[in-house]
Amino acid sequence: MRSNDRSSGAAPGAEDVAEAAGVSPSTVSRCFASPHQVRPETRARVLAAAERLGYRPSRIARSLAEGRTRTLGLIVPDIANPFFAVIVKAVQARARRKDYAVFLADTDEHPDDEYELALTLARQVDGLLLVAPRMDGARLGEVVRQVPSVAVNRSVSGVPSVVAPSEDGLRQAVAHLHALGHRHLALILGARNSWSSEQRGHAVRYAAEQLELKVTEFGPHEPKFHTGAQVADLALAAGATAIVAHNDLMALGVLSRLAERGVRVPDDVSVVGADDTLLATTATPALTSVRIPLDALGERAVDLMLRRLDDPSRVPEELLLDSELIVRRSTGPAPRKES
Amino acid sequence: MRSNDRSSGAAPGAEDVAEAAGVSPSTVSRCFASPHQVRPETRARVLAAAERLGYRPSRIARSLAEGRTRTLGLIVPDIANPFFAVIVKAVQARARRKDYAVFLADTDEHPDDEYELALTLARQVDGLLLVAPRMDGARLGEVVRQVPSVAVNRSVSGVPSVVAPSEDGLRQAVAHLHALGHRHLALILGARNSWSSEQRGHAVRYAAEQLELKVTEFGPHEPKFHTGAQVADLALAAGATAIVAHNDLMALGVLSRLAERGVRVPDDVSVVGADDTLLATTATPALTSVRIPLDALGERAVDLMLRRLDDPSRVPEELLLDSELIVRRSTGPAPRKES
DNA sequence: CAACATCCTGCAAGCGCTCGCAGTAACCGT
DNA sequence: ACGGTTACTGCGAGCGCTTGCAGGATGTTG
Numbered sequence: 001m002r003s004n005d006r007s008s009g010a011a012p013g014a015e016d017v018a019e020a021a022g023v024s025p026s027t028v029s030r031c032f033a034s035p036h037q038v039r040p041e042t043r044a045r046v047l048a049a050a051e052r053l054g055y056r057p058s059r060i061a062r063s064l065a066e067g068r069t070r071t072l073g074l075i076v077p078d079i080a081n082p083f084f085a086v087i088v089k090a091v092q093a094r095a096r097r098k099d100y101a102v103f104l105a106d107t108d109e110h111p112d113d114e115y116e117l118a119l120t121l122a123r124q125v126d127g128l129l130l131v132a133p134r135m136d137g138a139r140l141g142e143v144v145r146q147v148p149s150v151a152v153n154r155s156v157s158g159v160p161s162v163v164a165p166s167e168d169g170l171r172q173a174v175a176h177l178h179a180l181g182h183r184h185l186a187l188i189l190g191a192r193n194s195w196s197s198e199q200r201g202h203a204v205r206y207a208a209e210q211l212e213l214k215v216t217e218f219g220p221h222e223p224k225f226h227t228g229a230q231v232a233d234l235a236l237a238a239g240a241t242a243i244v245a246h247n248d249l250m251a252l253g254v255l256s257r258l259a260e261r262g263v264r265v266p267d268d269v270s271v272v273g274a275d276d277t278l279l280a281t282t283a284t285p286a287l288t289s290v291r292i293p294l295d296a297l298g299e300r301a302v303d304l305m306l307r308r309l310d311d312p313s314r315v316p317e318e319l320l321l322d323s324e325l326i327v328r329r330s331t332g333p334a335p336r337k338e339s
Numbered sequence: 340m341r342s343n344d345r346s347s348g349a350a351p352g353a354e355d356v357a358e359a360a361g362v363s364p365s366t367v368s369r370c371f372a373s374p375h376q377v378r379p380e381t382r383a384r385v386l387a388a389a390e391r392l393g394y395r396p397s398r399i400a401r402s403l404a405e406g407r408t409r410t411l412g413l414i415v416p417d418i419a420n421p422f423f424a425v426i427v428k429a430v431q432a433r434a435r436r437k438d439y440a441v442f443l444a445d446t447d448e449h450p451d452d453e454y455e456l457a458l459t460l461a462r463q464v465d466g467l468l469l470v471a472p473r474m475d476g477a478r479l480g481e482v483v484r485q486v487p488s489v490a491v492n493r494s495v496s497g498v499p500s501v502v503a504p505s506e507d508g509l510r511q512a513v514a515h516l517h518a519l520g521h522r523h524l525a526l527i528l529g530a531r532n533s534w535s536s537e538q539r540g541h542a543v544r545y546a547a548e549q550l551e552l553k554v555t556e557f558g559p560h561e562p563k564f565h566t567g568a569q570v571a572d573l574a575l576a577a578g579a580t581a582i583v584a585h586n587d588l589m590a591l592g593v594l595s596r597l598a599e600r601g602v603r604v605p606d607d608v609s610v611v612g613a614d615d616t617l618l619a620t621t622a623t624p625a626l627t628s629v630r631i632p633l634d635a636l637g638e639r640a641v642d643l644m645l646r647r648l649d650d651p652s653r654v655p656e657e658l659l660l661d662s663e664l665i666v667r668r669s670t671g672p673a674p675r676k677e678s
Numbered sequence: 679c680a681a682c683a684t685c686c687t688g689c690a691a692g693c694g695c696t697c698g699c700a701g702t703a704a705c706c707g708t
Numbered sequence: 709a710c711g712g713t714t715a716c717t718g719c720g721a722g723c724g725c726t727t728g729c730a731g732g733a734t735g736t737t738g
Contacts, residue, residue, distance in 0.1 A: 011462060011485070013694060024718045029696060039716060059463045060402045061694035064723045069399060074443075079431070080617070085424045092418070092445045096456075101463070104413075104443035106431045117435075123350060124398045124440070146350070146393075225621050252621040259623045278419070282564050282591040284598045284623055352724060363688045368726060378686060400724035403693045 012053040021049035032057050059101075071101045072305060073121035073128040073147075077109045082277040083247070083294065087131055087152065090298025098306060100126075111135045115143065122147040127305045130154075132196070148312070150305045152297055154195050155318060160308060162300045162319040166196070166274060167203040169290030169323030173244060173272050174207035176288075176325055181334035182213070182242040182270060186235035188228065188254070189219030190246035197223075197246055200274065204244055216240055221250075228253020233261075241269055241334045248273035248280045251287055255330065266332030276326055285329035293321050351392040360388035371396050398440070410440045411644060412460035412467040412486075416448045421616040422586070422633065426470055426491065429637025437645060439465075450474045454482065461486040466644045469493075471535070487651070489644045491636055493534050494657060499647060501639045501658040505535070505613060506542040508629030508662030512583060512611050513546035515627070515664055520673035521552070521581040521609060525574035527567065527593070528558030529585035536562075536585055539613065543583055555579055560589070567592020572600075580608055580673045587612035587619045590626055594669065605671030615665050624668035632660050 014028040021028070023046060030038050031046045038046070049055075063069040072095050076084045088104065095102045103125055107114040111134040118128060118135075127148040133140060137156065143149060144159050151161035177185060187204050190197030197220060208215045216238045221227040228250030235243050235254070245251035251273030258265055265271055265285055273280050276291035300319050308314055353367040360367070362385060369377050370385045377385070388394075402408040411434050415423045427443065434441045442464055446453040450473040457467060457474075466487040472479060476495065482488060483498050490500035516524055526543050529536030536559060547554045555577045560566040567589030574582050574593070584590035590612030597604055604610055604624055612619050615630035639658050647653055 015694080025695080026697080026718060026720095027716085029694095030717085033696070037716075042716080056459065056462050058403075058694055060399060060408060061723090062696075063399045064397075064403050064725090065694080065696040067696095067723070079418070079428045080421065080424045082419065082421060082424070082617070085419045085421070088443070089418045089445050092443060093447065096444070101442055101444075101460075103440055104427070104431060105435070105440075106428050108432070120395065121440075123395050249621065252623070256621070256623045256625070278421070279618070279621060282588065282595070282618060283621075284591070284595045286595070354724080364725080365689075365727080366687060368724095369687085372726070376686075381686080397724055400693090401726075403695090404724080404726040406693070406726095 011058075012055045014055070014057065017046060017050045017053055017055045020053060021046045029057075068126050069124060070099060071103055071125045072302065073103045073105065073118075073125035074131065075105045075107060075114060075117055075121070075128065075133070076131045077107055077114075077134060079104070079106045082279060083275050084131060086277070086294040087298040087301075090295035091129060091302055092298075094299045094302040098302070100302075100306075107134070109134065111139075115139045118143040118149075119146065126309055129301050129305060134193070148305065148308055150301050150308070152301045158316055160304050160316040160318065162297055162304060162321065164292040164294075164297055164321040164323055165199055165203070166290050166292055166323040167199065169292070169325050170200060170203040170244070170274070171207040172325035173288070173290055174204060174211060174213065176327065176331065177242045177244075177270060177272070178211045178213055180242075180270065180332060183334070184214040184216070184238075184240045185242040185244055186231070186238060186240035187215050187217045187219075188231050188235075188243065188245045188250055189217060189221060190223040190250075192220040194220075194223075200246060219246070221246075223247050223250055225249050225253040225256070229257035232257035236261075236263065236269070242272070242331070243269060244272045245274065247275050248277045248283075248287060248289055251289070251330075252279055252283055255283060255285075255287070265330050268335055270331040270334070272325075272331060280326075280328070283330070288328045288331040289326055290323050291326045292323050296321055350397075351394045353394070353396065356385065356389045356392055356394045359392060360385045368396075407465050408463060409438060410442055410464045411641065412442045412444065412457075412464035413470065414444045414446060414453060414456055414460070414467065414472070415470045416446055416453075416473060418443070418445045421618060422614050423470060425616070425633040426637040426640075429634035430468060430641055431637075433638045433641040437641070439641075439645075446473070448473065450478075454478045457482040457488075458485065465648055468640050468644060473532070487644065487647055489640050489647070491640045497655055499643055499655040499657065501636055501643060501660065503631040503633075503636055503660040503662055504538055504542070505629050505631055505662040506538065508631070508664050509539060509542040509583070509613070510546040511664035512627070512629055513543060513550060513552065515666060515670065516581045516583075516609060516611070516673075517550045517552055519581075519609065519671060522673070523553040523555070523577075523579045524581040524583055525570070525577060525579035526554050526556045526558075527570050527574075527582065527584045527589055528556060528560060529562045529589075531559040533559075533562075539585060558585070560585075562586050562589055564588050564592040564595070568596035571596035575600075575602065575608070581611070581670070582608060583611045584613065586614050587616045587622075587626060587628055590628070590669075591618055591622055594622060594624075594626070604669050607674055609670040609673070611664075611670060619665075619667070622669070627667045627670040628665055629662050630665045631662050635660050 014025045018025040018028045105117045131152040218231045232254040273287045273289040276289040280287035280289040353364045357364040357367045444456045470491040557570045571593040612626045612628040615628040619626040619628040
């Protein structure tokens, strides 16, 4: 059955190439693994044969033998969320460039699945990229102990991570609104246990305090479109002239509700989003938003991981990326006092 | 160095479990692979030991031995595109439920990378899911010959595929506009070589013809936000009262430009998108759009693949999913003739 | 109670590649 | 011309699991 029947449909093995090139399988292997160890002419012969047969070394077998998979695991709460999608894309691109494949796992925001997936993937990848992990510290610790990991957008002591604190951007946003004459802003918080929501809340509160701006808080809320819409009315009732949302999606909810009520943006109310996703740029009016360097987040995470892999002794570092405010059409001068 | 030092950090192997449970490695293996072949009490003992040691079988080794990887390759043009993101999510979820992992590859819309990636992945997955493949027929054929494949959203003869022709939905859209009194609509086409763009063009043209609607076409265009915006002016100038865009993103571009010019939607002009992505639901005004069952696309693709895998003799089938119009706020009665 | 079917379990041979070790040939210096 | 290098290449032992085959223990039947 199986053997050197070249013509068959079965994928050729190193052995077939070896035979075709008149060398041993080891040499074929070396031609791919460490080309410099093989005499140029031999190598040429082997490569030619490989090419002719359409040979591609089996990564599976190689992984088993080498003890490393050249694969990264990527665990994400929700790929359909543009925020994460961009990170995934960046990770994927970077990894590929470094000749790493990526296993993608979407947890659908379930911390349990997250944990389970992490453990499952642990054995079959060289490293795990945990994007905005929801699982608790204990479990996270356990995962980290089993497999080299890098956390993205969540800072955990002892775990290398790359984080964009969006603090700068939010400060800029508050300053921007202040400069436009706004004196009372509404802040819409994100999910209850979200690390980033807390960070953002702090940042806005602090910045507002510095400028003696009044801020009314709403939430925590699931960061959904409809919750944004819902809060819009409350914010208006509270008398805020500017609304800063936890993320773009919520900001769009606000925009939508305001339009429905005939409230003009930015004439009557200004709205600021966060993350600067596709949603922000395609909104009407285009959304002023705090840009997080999402692609950089992904890339740096991969880099960090790779560096870590070939020098495990390296101390866990935490990379901070900074954010910036992107001003678009949804923010403008505060309306004149009516009274 | 390496051996049965249980306490060490190294992941435990089947051998360790075997020893702990007082059986042979084969038995341990069987406990996971074919549980019924092992006496219940023995199995319990083994599973307990495995649990205690935190043993997880190595998928790599298993793959090598079994000759199958329990992994699906998923090749996508652009994960950051919400359209594809949803498909990816569905595929991922479905695959996981069936105990398959998924390798994700983003080609960034490059047909060459697509081909290369497909060939590379071919060796390390059981099957390949090609989402909206851009590569030409010849190469596609070659890929298909090397590895079981399923095409998503592109119909290719001889290749099993699952496609949502969006024909129904577009017909509904045209009928909807017609019923609202529109008699002249603008059609914005997608990318030049896009299979789906052609399909959609045909569908709209045909439906319009049936209803004796005048249609002015624009494009083909890269399906981007700004091209949508650009075309908005042209469509207006042409006298269309309704605009059907190739996808939601372009429709949003239209919306944006119209708002900028003070043209009211839907009072002055109606706009219809396609794909019914997140963008459509979060737009202001919410976008009437043709819904494609994206998640079903992904799920069915996986199902098709798996069925194919355990019965390779099965003839390539093409699954057609149907689409429907989702009416939202961006479409309304045609404005009265001004003349 | 012998003869045989039935269940479990262990043995050992791979799966396709990597890599340490050893053998061979070509090359150098003196 | 000979010992010592150096540069390649082949050998063979795994990597951790699966699985056909065979042996031992039990159970069944006449």
